[in-house]
Amino acid sequence: MKRIPVLISLLAVLWLSGCSGPASPAERLAEYAAAWKTSDLESMYTYFSAETKKNMDKQEFVDRYEKLTNDLEIKSSAVKLPDEEDVQKDNEQTARLSFSAKISTIAGDIPFKKEVVMKLEETEEGKAWMIDWDPSYFLPKLEEDAKVRIQTLPGERGRIFDRNGSSLAVNGRAVQIGATAGKMDDKGKQQLAQLLSMSVEEINKQLTQSWVQDGYFVPLKTVAEKEEALIEKATAIQGATASAKAVRVYPYGAAAAHLTGYVGDVNAEEMKENEGGYKEGDQIGKRGLEQLFEKKLRETDGVQIFIEKEKQEPVVIAKTEPQNGEDIQVTVHAELQKLLYSEMAGTAGTASAVDPKTGEVLAILSSPSFDPNEFARGIAGDRYAELQADPLQPLLNRFVGAYSPGSAIKPITAAVAMKAGKLDPAAGKEIGGLQWQKDSSWGQYHVTRVSASTAPVTLESALITSDNIYFAMAALDTGAEQMKSGLQAFGFGEEFPFEYPLRESQLSNSGEFDRDIILADSGYGQGELLTSMTHLASAYGPFLNGGTMMKPVLLMGEEPSVWKKELVTEEQAVLIQKGLRGVVEKGTAKAANIEGMLISGKTGTAEIKAEQGTTGKENGLFVAYDANQPDFVLAIHVEDVAGKGGSKLAVDQAAGLFLKWKEHRSL
Numbered sequence: 001m002k003r004i005p006v007l008i009s010l011l012a013v014l015w016l017s018g019c020s021g022p023a024s025p026a027e028r029l030a031e032y033a034a035a036w037k038t039s040d041l042e043s044m045y046t047y048f049s050a051e052t053k054k055n056m057d058k059q060e061f062v063d064r065y066e067k068l069t070n071d072l073e074i075k076s077s078a079v080k081l082p083d084e085e086d087v088q089k090d091n092e093q094t095a096r097l098s099f100s101a102k103i104s105t106i107a108g109d110i111p112f113k114k115e116v117v118m119k120l121e122e123t124e125e126g127k128a129w130m131i132d133w134d135p136s137y138f139l140p141k142l143e144e145d146a147k148v149r150i151q152t153l154p155g156e157r158g159r160i161f162d163r164n165g166s167s168l169a170v171n172g173r174a175v176q177i178g179a180t181a182g183k184m185d186d187k188g189k190q191q192l193a194q195l196l197s198m199s200v201e202e203i204n205k206q207l208t209q210s211w212v213q214d215g216y217f218v219p220l221k222t223v224a225e226k227e228e229a230l231i232e233k234a235t236a237i238q239g240a241t242a243s244a245k246a247v248r249v250y251p252y253g254a255a256a257a258h259l260t261g262y263v264g265d266v267n268a269e270e271m272k273e274n275e276g277g278y279k280e281g282d283q284i285g286k287r288g289l290e291q292l293f294e295k296k297l298r299e300t301d302g303v304q305i306f307i308e309k310e311k312q313e314p315v316v317i318a319k320t321e322p323q324n325g326e327d328i329q330v331t332v333h334a335e336l337q338k339l340l341y342s343e344m345a346g347t348a349g350t351a352s353a354v355d356p357k358t359g360e361v362l363a364i365l366s367s368p369s370f371d372p373n374e375f376a377r378g379i380a381g382d383r384y385a386e387l388q389a390d391p392l393q394p395l396l397n398r399f400v401g402a403y404s405p406g407s408a409i410k411p412i413t414a415a416v417a418m419k420a421g422k423l424d425p426a427a428g429k430e431i432g433g434l435q436w437q438k439d440s441s442w443g444q445y446h447v448t449r450v451s452a453s454t455a456p457v458t459l460e461s462a463l464i465t466s467d468n469i470y471f472a473m474a475a476l477d478t479g480a481e482q483m484k485s486g487l488q489a490f491g492f493g494e495e496f497p498f499e500y501p502l503r504e505s506q507l508s509n510s511g512e513f514d515r516d517i518i519l520a521d522s523g524y525g526q527g528e529l530l531t532s533m534t535h536l537a538s539a540y541g542p543f544l545n546g547g548t549m550m551k552p553v554l555l556m557g558e559e560p561s562v563w564k565k566e567l568v569t570e571e572q573a574v575l576i577q578k579g580l581r582g583v584v585e586k587g588t589a590k591a592a593n594i595e596g597m598l599i600s601g602k603t604g605t606a607e608i609k610a611e612q613g614t615t616g617k618e619n620g621l622f623v624a625y626d627a628n629q630p631d632f633v634l635a636i637h638v639e640d641v642a643g644k645g646g647s648k649l650a651v652d653q654a655a656g657l658f659l660k661w662k663e664h665r666s667l
């Protein structure tokens with residue numbers, strides 16, 4: 001009796017095993033779909049029918065579809081399976097099931113529906129339902145002898161325009177001159193090398209790259225389309241050829257190079273910084289506006305996937321449209337920028353022109369400069385080394401820097417002192433000799449001036465003669481705290497609110513006027529006071545705009561807004577204007593006294609030296625405007641003017657610009 005339960009158990013097992021059959025077609029399809037979702041190609045192959053496997057072995061399948069998975073960047077496959085009741089059986093050996101799928105690719109999602117034919121076949125593990133598979137299970141409309149193609153649909157980078165719609169950076173074309181691998185002999189290489197300013201070794205290096213095969217076009221140098229003579233000579237050499245190439249074009253060249261910047265191939269560091277948003281071969285803004293507004297300007301290429309079969313029209317199965325970058329329009333007047341750059345004539349320095357009524361920056365440049373088109377086309381290493389070695393540093397963007405303003409700060413010192421009630425502009429100061437010090441505590445240190453006065457010095461006469469002693473006294477009379485707060489009211493010591501990041505203007509290295517000598521020197525623009533030319537031009541705006549300094553503006557469409565207000569009264573502004581006109585009529589800027597114009601302004605010579613009594617570098621400045629038509633305040637800073645007339649060079653450049661601008665306005 002004890003054996004009966006054991007016997008019953010054994011019989012149950014035998015009965016169950018005899019009744020169990022193969023997994024249903026729907027269950028088998030679900031198993032296949034699970035492998036498909038994870039791109040487990042080897043597992044997928046195990047579900048194929050004998051007929052399928054006969055026509056394509058396992059390695060062939062894995063190799064082909066692994067490549068397609070990678071090339072199409074297939075991320076996932078979503079499959080909606082049929083229910084058991086949806087299975088249709090033709091007979092006991094054949095079943096039909098319909099499913100829908102959606103695969104995620106480089107060109108977007110590809111949805112499709114498919115009817116699966118499954119056959120009940122004998123396998124090593126017993127009978128199982130197997131899939132009569134063909135390539136259309138992987139991609140719709142794909143056949144065994146068809147090819148899958150991927151085509152990039154290029155988007156266009158956003159363009160950069162000036163205030164009037166003139167092009168600062170646009171998309172154009174250039175010409176790649178190159179060689180056909182295996183078609184050029186040594187003589188041809190020598191001729192082409194000489195023509196392209198390359199060495200034969202450089203050409204051979206390009207022709208022996210790992211990807212090069214006979215008959216391939218190998219680019220060597222990209223040149224502008226207008227260089228027709230060069231292109232013609234190059235392509236006349238046996239084995240040389242040319243191909244069109246899309247490039248960024250900068251119509252104003254060097255005149256706006258530091259403003260616009262340029263684009264170039266993204267490097268490894270930039271790809272890392274942008275967290276996978278770029279791939280090798282992509283272009284990215286390298287400097288200037290191109291870099292500053294990269295996210296807005298950048299285009300997104302589209303992609304399409306199509307099936308190509310001999311003697312048939314290609315069939316597109318997935319497509320994402322390209323997205324063009326956003327256009328940018330800046331407040332800069334390109335012709336003014338060009339004229340200003342021309343006047344600076346390659347001297348080392350920087351300049352900025354700002355509309356005092358709106359704050360719009362009409363010109364902002366660094367000199368000398370470089371041609372951004374060279375960089376966009378791909379600058380040669382020796383040419384880049386040449387630019388780097390130039391003692392005038394054409395690659396240095398000077399307009400982002402802050403500099404000692406020299407005597408150009410004096411009108412601002414006067415405004416601060418008058419606002420504080422510490423300077424009576426009409427009351428003369430009795431000043432004797434060319435040197436002055438507050439008291440003996442200054443030791444050997446003195447404030448010096450260029451010419452002695454024969455009468456009490458007023459604000460107007462002090463501006464005209466650029467009297468350092470007068471403004472040192474004014475700063476001391478105002479006191480450290482009120483001088484600090486007064487200059488802060490003009491924006492010194494705080495972030496400059498401009499879209500293009502410029503170094504902020506500083507009061508001193510410590511941010512304080514903690515010594516009388518620093519305070520006195522700051523009154524006439526020496527000490528440790530620093531400012532950018534854009535800020536300095538903006539800071540003259542209140543003298544023409546009712547005491548209001550407008551927020552500097554770079555992008556068109558931005559509403560003008562007040563940055564600082566009530567910096568001077570109307571009466572005080574008139575007094576300063578009168579002094580600035582006197583500087584040009586009979587003071588240090590006579591070269592700018594142009595007939596038919598009322599140029600007014602203040603010169604400055606900033607001495608950069610370690611201590612008094614030593615010789616240092618001198619920089620010349622001139623801040624000016626035409627009182628008849630004050631379209632802009634111009635601030636020019638010229639480096640290393642010792643022995644060259646000091647600020648006279650800046651005055652001459654400004655005078656030339658105002659004359660040319662007058663002619664331009666009359667056109």
